[in-house]
Amino acid sequence: MTHAKPNMFSEIESTINELNLKSITEDRKVILKPLIDFIQLKVSKKQEVRLHFICTHNSRRSHLSQVWAQTMAAFFNIQNVVCYSGGTESTALFPMIAKTLMNSGFQVTTISETNNPIYSIKYAENAHPIIGFSKKVDNNFNPKSEFAAIMTCSQADGDCPFIVGAEKRIPITYDDPKVFDNTPQQALQYEERSLQIATELFYVFSQIN
Numbered sequence: 001m002t003h004a005k006p007n008m009f010s011e012i013e014s015t016i017n018e019l020n021l022k023s024i025t026e027d028r029k030v031i032l033k034p035l036i037d038f039i040q041l042k043v044s045k046k047q048e049v050r051l052h053f054i055c056t057h058n059s060r061r062s063h064l065s066q067v068w069a070q071t072m073a074a075f076f077n078i079q080n081v082v083c084y085s086g087g088t089e090s091t092a093l094f095p096m097i098a099k100t101l102m103n104s105g106f107q108v109t110t111i112s113e114t115n116n117p118i119y120s121i122k123y124a125e126n127a128h129p130i131i132g133f134s135k136k137v138d139n140n141f142n143p144k145s146e147f148a149a150i151m152t153c154s155q156a157d158g159d160c161p162f163i164v165g166a167e168k169r170i171p172i173t174y175d176d177p178k179v180f181d182n183t184p185q186q187a188l189q190y191e192e193r194s195l196q197i198a199t200e201l202f203y204v205f206s207q208i209n
Contacts, residue, residue, distance in 0.1 A: 005077040006124035011105025016075060019199045032200055034170045036207045038148045039081075043208055049073075049081040050147035054163070058087030058134040059094045061152040061174045061193070067101060067130055068198045071123040072205040083130070084147070086137035092116045093132050096181075100190045104198075137163065172200070 008016075024032075035051075042049040051069055055062035066085040073081035098108045098119055105123075111131075112118040120129040135141055137149075149166035154173045163169055174197060180189040 006074050006127045008071075008075065008124045009105045009107065009122075012071065012123050013105075015104045015195075016071075016198070016202065019195065019202050021199060021203055023196075023199060024203055028200065029203070031172055032204055034168065035148065035150060035172060036204050038168050038170065039078075039204065040208055042080075043078060047080070048146075049078075050084070050143045051081065051150060052084040052086060052137070052143060052147045052163075052166070053150045053152050054086050054088075054137055055151075055153040056088050056155045057091040058085055058089075058136070059091045060097055060177060061197070062087065063093055063097050063132055064100075064194050064197045065150065065152050065172075065174075065201070067106065067121055067123075067132070068194070068201045069205075070130055072198075072201045074123065074127060075202075076205045076208065078205060078208055082143075084142045085132075086135055086139060086142050088137065090116065090134045090136050090139075092134050093119060094178075096177075096186065096190050098132070100187075100194050103191065104194065 039049050053062040053065035062085040066083045070081065070083040092115060101121060102108045107122040109120040110117055111120050116134050119132040121132050122129045145165040146167050147165065148168045148170055149163040151171040152174055153176060174193060177190045177193045180186045
């Protein structure tokens with residue numbers, strides 16, 4: 001049975017079509033290969049693909065990774081992919097992440113205004129929204145077994161040598177845009193990190209048969 005590809009927001013399509021795959025070095029492709037292999041194995045077996053992106057505070061890089069991975073799975077029409085994010089501790093999804101995603105064409109709506117706001121993040125009119133908020137790895141919102149734990153920051157990678165329930169643990173770390181907070185470069189650096197993650201996840205899902 002062939003599933004229809006969701007009709008993505010045009011601005012997101014434009015963002016994706018402008019990604020520069022040549023920016024991915026051969027060294028990075030080696031780092032991304034275990035994630036490609038995990039997804040391909042699950043797809044080949046017609047099993048659900050659970051991807052859990054983990055960072056220390058679940059506030060920046062893990063959210064960007066979760067959102068872009070879910071979007072790229074839809075872009076390449078790869079079924080049964082469910083993406084999650086968590087941290088070694090819970091803080092809040094940093095507002096600049098929501099703004100950065102909006103600048104790339106995502107429809108971001110605040111569902112709950114608290115110290116740890118909850119956001120609805122949509123990449124297509126009829127797609128189920130991604131629910132974005134900061135949570136620990138073992139939060140009930142996250143999977144308990146048969147998932148890939150993708151470590152998006154070196155601190156979480158070092159702090160969590162073992163992730164309970166993970167079928168595979170894959171370090172794919174990114175520099176933290178937080179270092180540019182409260183500087184004139186902040187918006188540009190957040191966009192740069194978002195597009196780097198988007199580019200690499202585009203490459204990952206483009207390799208799936």
